[in-house]
Structures are given as structure tokens and as C-alpha cells.
Amino acid sequence: MTYPLVIEDVSKQYGDKTAVNRIHLRVKQGEIYGLLGANGAGKTTTMRMVLGLIYPDQGSIQWNGQGYREELRSLMGYLPEERGLYPKVKISEQIIYLAELRGVKKNQADRSLKEWLERFEVPDYYNRRVEELSKGNQQKIQFIAAVIHNPEILILDEAFSGLDPVNVELLKKTVKSLRDEGKTILFSSHRMDHVEELCEHICILHRSNTILQGSLKEIKASFPKERVILETEEDIEGLDRLSGVTSVNKGLKGYEIRITSPETAQQILQLAMEQSVVQRFQIMEPTLNEIFIQKVGNNHE
Numbered sequence: 036m037t038y039p040l041v042i043e044d045v046s047k048q049y050g051d052k053t054a055v056n057r058i059h060l061r062v063k064q065g066e067i068y069g070l071l072g073a074n075g076a077g078k079t080t081t082m083r084m085v086l087g088l089i090y091p092d093q094g095s096i097q098w099n100g101q102g103y104r105e106e107l108r109s110l111m112g113y114l115p116e117e118r119g120l121y122p123k124v125k126i127s128e129q130i131i132y133l134a135e136l137r138g139v140k141k142n143q144a145d146r147s148l149k150e151w152l153e154r155f156e157v158p159d160y161y162n163r164r165v166e167e168l169s170k171g172n173q174q175k176i177q178f179i180a181a182v183i184h185n186p187e188i189l190i191l192d193e194a195f196s197g198l199d200p201v202n203v204e205l206l207k208k209t210v211k212s213l214r215d216e217g218k219t220i221l222f223s224s225h226r227m228d229h230v231e232e233l234c235e236h237i238c239i240l241h242r243s244n245t246i247l248q249g250s251l252k253e254i255k256a257s258f259p260k261e262r263v264i265l266e267t268e269e270d271i272e273g274l275d276r277l278s279g280v281t282s283v284n285k286g287l288k289g290y291e292i293r294i295t296s297p298e299t300a301q302q303i304l305q306l307a308m309e310q311s312v313v314q315r316f317q318i319m320e321p322t323l324n325e326i327f328i329q330k331v332g333n334n335h336e
């Protein structure tokens with residue numbers, strides 16, 4: 036297995052404030068790794084260390100098996116949470132300039148920019164200025180700035196913020212295809228549904244420490260299943276009187292029932308079958324959002 040990005044026992048202090056405390060993390064080639072945490076958890080600090088913008092006080096980071104070196108600038112791409120494009124400069128000028136800084140020849144950068152603008156369905160932006168674009172479209176240009184030099188390692192911080200649903204899908208599709216091309220992607224987001232859809236492994240930071248880490252599938256399987264979806268032809272009486280049921284919500288299509296034990300799920304099914312035709316009965320794994328709130332919510336400041 037190739038791990039182009041390996042973080043080992045890394046810590047970072049700002050004065051006497053510990054921003055990141057002894058984190059370990061390794062990202063496979065061709066995977067999107069989710070870095071999660073509440074505000075101030077230490078995600079940006081971690082990403083800035085990966086980018087070599089700041090140095091760890093302890094531990095080591097390895098890129099393709101080696102320590103920090105100048106050529107990493109062309110190996111890595113970064114989409115920062117705070118956008119950093121020049122509002123008054125023409126898009127072609129600044130993106131080509133950024134690509135050249137990372138070692139791409141001008142005509143190659145120009146070709147690549149045109150391809151990206153086509154891909155994002157905005158070919159006419161070539162001659163436009165950033166300030167003329169909507170926030171969401173500026174975000175697409177910022178994304179192009181991160182990938183224009185075809186980096187192997189991509190650091191994406193809140194990549195889809197400010198985008199409408201159509202553009203979210205477009206960028207999601209793009210991130211997935213970059214993964215499929217073999218890029219190594221560190222992905223930070225507060226949107227748990229996006230992380231759930233894209234990431235194979237995750238690390239949840241909380242107040243600078245890792246509180247949960249591993250394969251998303253295994254993490255989800257390790258949490259109890261406390262939600263049942265029930266759809267029936269007729270209304271069901273007595274669900275809320277079953278022991279182990281903590282709440283019953285009736286929606287347009289059916290019921291969402293919270294339970295405390297697996298036996299309760301079987302009692303729900305039995306009760307439903309006694310009263311109606313059951314169209315759907317499903318014991319749900321917790322969502323990542325529920326897991327996050329359970330882990331971080333308990334410890335939130």
C-alpha cells in the first residue's frame with residue numbers, strides 16, 4: 036500500500052495554546068481522507084503543516100516517504116477556506132501565473148485552464164475578473180487554482196462552501212474523478228453528508244486531540260443502531276408504548292422511530308405486521324452527523 040501522506044505523532048503549539056496534539060494520520064493514494072472537527076479543533080493547523088506553511092513542534096510529516104523539500108510546492112494543491120484570489124486581476128492572468136509558480140510552462144497552463152473552464156461550464160470566464168463573478172463561481176476558479184498544476188496531493192478545506200446544489204454536484208464529481216485518477220486528497224468539511232459520500236477514512240479532532248479515527252464503514256458499524264424506518268399501508272397504534280422506544284416521528288411516508296435496543300426493533304416489526312402491510316422496515320446505521328454530535332457534542336465547550 037502506498038501512503039503519499041503520513042503524519043506521525045505531530046503536535047503544534049501557539050504560545051501555550053496546543054492547537055494540535057499528537058495526531059497520527061496516513062492517506063492512501065487514490066483516497067479522500069476526511070478531517071473533521073468542530074471550530075477550533077485543529078484542522079487548519081494540521082493542513083497548514085501538511086502544506087509546509089508551518090512546522091510541527093513534535094513528530095514528523097512525510098510526503099512520498101520523505102521530509103519537507105522545496106519541490107513539494109508543485110506536488111501539492113491547496114484550496115484554503117479563506118479564498119485568496121485577486122479581485123481585479125483577469126482570471127487567465129492570475130491562474131496561469133500561479134501555475135507557472137508551481138513549475139508549469141505557460142502554454143501548458145493556458146491549455147489546462149481552458150480545459151478546466153470548459154469542465155466547469157464557464158469557458159467565458161477566461162477574460163473576466165474575479166470581482167465580476169458570483170461567490171459560487173469564484174469558488175470554482177479558486178478550485179481551478181488548486182488543481183491547475185496537476186498536483187498529486189490535494190488539500191481541500193470546505194471545498195463546497197458557497198456553492199448551489201448543482202455546483203456542489205459538479206465539484207463532488209470532479210473530486211471523485213481526481214481520486215479515481217490516483218490523487219491523494221485530504222478533505223475537511225463541516226458537512227457530514229459530503230464526508231459520508233466521499234471519504235473512506237476519517238479523523239475527528241476535538242480540542243486538538245483525535246477522538247475518533249479509522250474506516251468510516253467500521254466506525255459506523257461499531258455504533259449501535261438506534262433508528263428504525265417503518266413504512267406501512269395503515270397507521271400503527273401503540274408504537275410509543277413499546278418498551279425501548281424513545282421517540283416516534285411520523286412523516287409523510289412513514290415512521291422514524293428511536294430505540295435503545297435491537298430487540299425493540301423486532302417488536303416494532305411484529306406490531307406493524309399485526310396491524311398492516313409493511314412496505315419498508317429498516318434498522319439504520321447512525322449517520323456520521325449523529326456520530327459526530329454524539330462524540331463532539333458531549334465534549335463541546
Ligand SMILES: Nc1ncnc2c1ncn2[C@@H]1O[C@H](COP(=O)(O)OP(=O)(O)OP(=O)(O)O)[C@@H](O)[C@H]1O
Nearest residue numbers: 049052053054072073074075076077078079080081
Ligand atoms: N496563528 C495562531 N495563533 C494562535 N492560536 C492559533 C493560531 N492559529 C490557530 N490557533 C488556535 O489553535 C486552535 C486550532 O485552530 P485551527 O484554526 O487549526 O482550528 P480549525 O479546526 O481549523 O477550526 P475551524 O473549523 O473554525 O476553521 C484554535 O484554538 C485556534 O484559536
